Amino acid sequence: MSFTLTEKILRDHLVDGRYEAGKEIGIRIDQTLTQDATGTMAYLQFESMGLSKVETELSVSYVDHNTVQVGFENADDHRYLQTIAGRYGIHFSRPGNGICHQVHLERFGRPGKTLLGSDSHTPTCGGLAMIAIGAGGLDVAVAMGGGAYYMTCPKVIKVNLEGKLPDWVTAKDVILKVLEELSTKGNVGCVCEYGGDGVRDLTVPERATITNMGAETGVTTSLFPSDEETRKFLAAQERKDQWTPLEADENADYDRVMDIDLSDLEPLMAAPHSPGKIVPVSDLEGTAVDQVMIGSCTNSSYVDLMTVAGMLRGRSLVPGVSLGVAPGSRQVLMMIAENGALSDLLSFGARILESACGFCIGNSMSPKTDSVSIRTSNRNFKGRSGTPSANVYLASPAVAAAAALKGEITDPRNLNMEFPRVKMPERFKIDDSMIIPPLPAEERLKISIYRGPNIGAPPANDPMPEDFKGKIAIKVEDYVTTDHIMPAGSRLKYRSNVPKYSEFVFEPLDPDFSRRATEQRDRGIHNVVVAGVSYGQGSSREHAALCPMYLGVKAVIAKSIERIHAANLVNFGIVPFTFVAESDYDFLKRDDELEISGFRAAIEDGDEVIEALDRTTGRRVLLKTDLSERQRKILIAGGLLPYTVRKNM
Ligand code: MIC
Ligand code: SF4
Numbered sequence: 159m160s161f162t163l164t165e166k167i168l169r170d171h172l173v174d175g176r177y178e179a180g181k182e183i184g185i186r187i188d189q190t191l192t193q194d195a196t197g198t199m200a201y202l203q204f205e206s207m208g209l210s211k212v213e214t215e216l217s218v219s220y221v222d223h224n225t226v227q228v229g230f231e232n233a234d235d236h237r238y239l240q241t242i243a244g245r246y247g248i249h250f251s252r253p254g255n256g257i258c259h260q261v262h263l264e265r266f267g268r269p270g271k272t273l274l275g276s277d278s279h280t281p282t283c284g285g286l287a288m289i290a291i292g293a294g295g296l297d298v299a300v301a302m303g304g305g306a307y308y309m310t311c312p313k314v315i316k317v318n319l320e321g322k323l324p325d326w327v328t329a330k331d332v333i334l335k336v337l338e339e340l341s342t343k344g345n346v347g348c349v350c351e352y353g354g355d356g357v358r359d360l361t362v363p364e365r366a367t368i369t370n371m372g373a374e375t376g377v378t379t380s381l382f383p384s385d386e387e388t389r390k391f392l393a394a395q396e397r398k399d400q401w402t403p404l405e406a407d408e409n410a411d412y413d414r415v416m417d418i419d420l421s422d423l424e425p426l427m428a429a430p431h432s433p434g435k436i437v438p439v440s441d442l443e444g445t446a447v448d449q450v451m452i453g454s455c456t457n458s459s460y461v462d463l464m465t466v467a468g469m470l471r472g473r474s475l476v477p478g479v480s481l482g483v484a485p486g487s488r489q490v491l492m493m494i495a496e497n498g499a500l501s502d503l504l505s506f507g508a509r510i511l512e513s514a515c516g517f518c519i520g521n522s523m524s525p526k527t528d529s530v531s532i533r534t535s536n537r538n539f540k541g542r543s544g545t546p547s548a549n550v551y552l553a554s555p556a557v558a559a560a561a562a563l564k565g566e567i568t569d570p571r572n573l574n575m576e577f578p579r580v581k582m583p584e585r586f587k588i589d590d591s592m593i594i595p596p597l598p599a600e601e602r603l604k605i606s607i608y609r610g611p612n613i614g615a616p617p618a619n620d621p622m623p624e625d626f627k628g629k630i631a632i633k634v635e636d637y638v639t640t641d642h643i644m645p646a647g648s649r650l651k652y653r654s655n656v657p658k659y660s661e662f663v664f665e666p667l668d669p670d671f672s673r674r675a676t677e678q679r680d681r682g683i684h685n686v687v688v689a690g691v692s693y694g695q696g697s698s699r700e701h702a703a704l705c706p707m708y709l710g711v712k713a714v715i716a717k718s719i720e721r722i723h724a725a726n727l728v729n730f731g732i733v734p735f736t737f738v739a740e741s742d743y744d745f746l747k748r749d750d751e752l753e754i755s756g757f758r759a760a761i762e763d764g765d766e767v768i769e770a771l772d773r774t775t776g777r778r779v780l781l782k783t784d785l786s787e788r789q790r791k792i793l794i795a796g797g798l799l800p801y802t803v804r805k806n807m
Contacts, residue, residue, distance in 0.1 A: 160407035162314045163383055164349045167289045167404075171272050173306045179313045179413065180347065182786040184306030185289075188271040189216045190298050193258045195223035195519075195646070196276035196699060198235050198654040200295030201242045202616050203799055204302050211247040211602070213304030218249040218266060218593075220258035224650050225514045226521050231651040234610025238654075240594070244605040246302075247596040255592035256487025256513040259283070259455040263366050264489055265590065268400045269384035274301045278373045278698040278722060279455050279536065285366030286391070287384035287404045292373065294700035294726040296798050305802070308788060310721075312349040312378050313413035315340075316406075319356030321421035325577035326570040328465075329364035330457060330534070330554035332418065333371040334426040334436050339416055340375040342434035342637075343692040346721045348413070350380035353406060356420045357382060361582040362391035363459035370456045371536045374433040376695070376720055396588050425569055427532075428552040431540040432637070439557055445567040447532055449525040450558050451482045453511065454518040454535035458486025460493055461580045462534070462555040467499035468578025469559040469570075475507030476565035482523050484511035493587050506562075520544035520647035532561045537696060539639050541666055544647045613654045617708050619731045619796040622761065626754035626770075628684035628712060631675045632668055633748045636690035640723060642666050643694065643702040653701060660705040672709060679710025688746050689716035694723025703730040707797070715770075715781060717743060728789045731797035738767060738780035750774040761790050 161169070169177055174184030190212070192200050197219055204212075219239050224232040236253055243250035251261055258275070259282035267273065269287035273280060276295040283290035293307065301307050317336060323329075336350070350372050352365070360368075365382040372380030382388075383405035392401045425439040452458070452466055463485055475481055483503055485491040491513050494500045504510065509523075517523040518535040524544030525531040531543060531550045538550035551567070556577075560570040570577075597605075634642070645665050652659040664671040675685045687706065693716040694702060703726035714727055715735045727734045737743055751773040754760070760768045764787065770779045785793070795801035 160409040160411065162351055162410040162412060163287065163381060163404060163406040164289065164312065164314045164351050167270055167272065175311070177311055179311050181311050182308055182788065183311045184308050185272060187214060187274045187301035187307050189266065189273040190214050190302050191218050191220060191258050191262055191273065191275040191277070191280065192295065192298060193223050193277050194221045194235055194239055195650055195653050196295045197239055198613060199616055199700065199704070200276050200299045201239065203296050204246070204299040206799065207299065207303050207802065209303050212302045214302055216249065216266060217302055218251060218262065219243045220251040220261065221253040222257045222514045223519060224653070225253045225512055229651065230610065231612040234612045235654050237608045238610065238613050241605055241607045243594065244597055245602050245607055247602060249596060250594040252592045252594065253514070254488060254512060256489070257455045257458065257515060259370060260458060260486035263362070264395055264487060264586065265593070269388060269402050269404050274298050274307050276698060278696065279370050281372055281379040282366045282370040282455060284369035284379050284381035285362050287381055287388060289379060289381065291379050292698045292722055294698055294703070294722065294729055296700060296729045297725065300798065300802060308786070309378060310347040312347055315348050315350050315414045315416060316412040317350050317352045318354040318415055318417045319352060319420055320354050320417065321356055321419045322359055323420045323423065326556055327423045327425055328554040328556055329360060329367040331423050331426045332420065333368045334428060335418055335423055336372070337374055337428065337434050338436035342374055342432060342695060343376060343718070345376040348377045350375070350377050351406065352380065352382045358385065358387065361387055361461065363461055363582065367456055371433070374536055378721060391582065394582065394584055394586050425554065425557050425571070427557065428538060430549040430551065431538055433537055433552060439553065439567060439569045442567045443569055445530060447479055447561045447566055448529035449480045449531040450562040451517045451523060451531060451533045451535070452555055452558050453484030453486065454515065455486065456536045457534035457555050458484060458490065460490050460586070461582055463490060463494055464499055464580040465578055466555045466559045467494065467502045468580065469556065469575065470506040470562065471502040473506060473563060475562060479562055479565050481508045481562045482511050482517055483508045484516050485513050487513050488592055489587055489589070492589065496587070519650065521650055532558045532567070534558050539641050539696065542641050614656060616704065616799070617656050619707055619800065621796040622731065622758045622794050623684065623712070624758045626684055626712065626752070626757035628686045628752045629678055630688050630746060630748050630750045630752060631678060631685040631711070632664055632671050633688040633746065634667055634690065636717070637692050637695060638689055639696035640694055640699050640702040641696055644699055644705055656705060656708050659701060660708045663705045663709060675709040675711065683710070684712040685710045686752055687711055687714045688743065689714060690743065691717045692720055693718065694720045698722045700726045700729065703727045703732055707732055728785070728792055729798040731793055733761065733783065733793055735781040735783060738782050742779045745775065745777055746772065746779065758794065761793055764790060
């Protein structure tokens with residue numbers, strides 16, 4: 159038998175179900191990661207499971223999202239996370255140590271292992287031949303407790319890379335090309351596996367740029383083989399004993415093969431307001447630029463920043479542009495500080511930001527009204543930068559630096575400059591002093607867990623009602639992202655306080671939603687969300703399910719729902735329905751009363767099609783469910799937490 163690399167790693171970790179594409183399987187998780195914005199809830203949920211320590215090979219808690227610390231909330235959360243890590247045997251990466259995905263790649267990722275992270279860009283570590291998956295915090299909490307992670311056994315797409323990248327064309331352009339081919343929808347339940355001769359010349363950080371932004375296609379994860387480049391990277395991180403070669407069998411069967419000749423690629427950009435809106439940079443040349451932001455978990459590696467420094471050295475920033483640079487980790491920052499590149503960036507006029515998410519999530523350096531901002535990050539959803547009227551273009555560090563040099567979008571091939579080809583260092587600077595390792599058992603028990611006033615226990619949900627008597631509380635269009643459902647930016651600091659954060663559900667689309675939903679919930683009405691295509695794109699934030707649950711949402715009816723969000727809805731007892739006939743979307747209106755008699759029984763019996771009656775219009779609408787037996791039980795219990803607690807009783 160020949161296997162894909164994906165199948166090899168998954169089969170190696172299979173603990174439940176049969177390996178058959180499209181069916182639900184349970185896999186063992188070796189490593190977990192959390193970040194602070196999703197982590198507080200994940201650890202509150204972990205605590206409620208009553209275990210004495212994590213059961214994984216390695217669990218790391220990072221603080222990288224909410225590092226702004228305006229007010230006490232963030233600092234309280236950080237201390238809670240630090241004490242929880244101490245108590246339960248978890249590594250703690252302190253604020254300032256870097257973005258979770260960058261640091262995990264540098265210090266912890268290992269070929270052949272599974273990693274579950276409460277952040278949608280966890281697939282970054284697929285660059286190290288791991289099966290690295292983003293999930294909601296509750297799924298990660300269960301995995302930390304030693305429970306299996308349930309997922310759809312994937313279809314595997316082979317992305318066959320041939321040739322060599324020309325000057326000025328980089329890993330970011332490879333993933334933008336993949337996004338052009340695959341788009342941001344329709345890839346749920348697939349994995350992208352990279353192979354071909356072109357892979358050999360891509361370093362691990364370059365591979366990680368590609369697997370990171372693979373998240374934007376909606377695939378479960380992306381991964382590269384473990385080869386000589388992987389060995390070099392691990393050796394340069396003083397971890398060469400952790401290397402093991404891994405690749406797909408030669409005759410492995412793929413569900414789809416995509417060929418990309420790297421030599422044919424050109425610099426690309428994702429235009430506003432979607433990572434899937436791919437345009438050649440040459441088509442946009444001359445567009446005036448107000449801001450350039452370099453960093454994020456996609457493009458903030460040592461090579462990325464050295465390329466930028468090489469282009470900007472000895473030159474200066476044009477007056478109309480503001481430039482921000484956020485090195486991805488303390489390792490990167492220290493290395494560019496020691497070799498002088500940091501000083502080159504400062505002389506050029508760059509503003510240096512903390513090694514954290516910062517601008518990427520819209521909690522700092524929001525651009526001016528109606529501006530054009532060029533960013534090396536992975537998402538340009540409308541308003542995500544913190545400025546609703548801004549036009550954000552996503553590009554490689556080289557294209558971003560060219561814009562900072564010229565004040566307009568510029569194809570770097572027209573700069574009349576030699577491409578500063580930077581090699582991956584043979585040795586990275588190793589200093590793990592900002593990572594607090596787990597303590598011995600007797601020390602762990604002495605740690606008292608700090609809980610500031612911003613930390614509130616996750617609210618409980620009721621078991622599923624017998625009949626559904628609801629009202630459409632909101633009707634939204636296609637491509638509604640989790641940034642629309644549960645805005646981050648300046649609202650992020652309320653992540654650990656569900657009643658407060660719930661005041662902002664759907665704020666960018668309908669600021670009155672929370673009030674209306676609360677009022678209906680209090681009258682015993684089950685709230686319903688009606689949505690278009692690809693509902694819940696983007697982040698893994700489970701608050702986009704948890705807060706609607708708190709507001710009494712019991713069902714989402716959409717044309718299609720993205721993977722992580724659909725799983726989060728189930729985890730919080732909200733039924734994810736799709737339309738049998740998409741045209742029914744047009745007939746449903748806000749405030750229509752919806753009824754499903756025998757709701758609970760239908761879910762219990764595994765009915766795949768359920769009829770709802772719109773009492774306002776008298777119309778009958780057929781709704782589809784695609785739920786495993788396990789998911790149906792979770793829904794009946796009112797969510798994964800009550801289900802897990804009940805199962806363990
Ligand atoms: C994002 O990039 O949108 C985030 C912020 O990293 C999220 C996680 C979160 O909402 O905390 C993600 O990608 O999952
Ligand atoms: Fe942080 Fe941005 Fe990466 Fe999300 S996408 S983890 S906000 S850097």
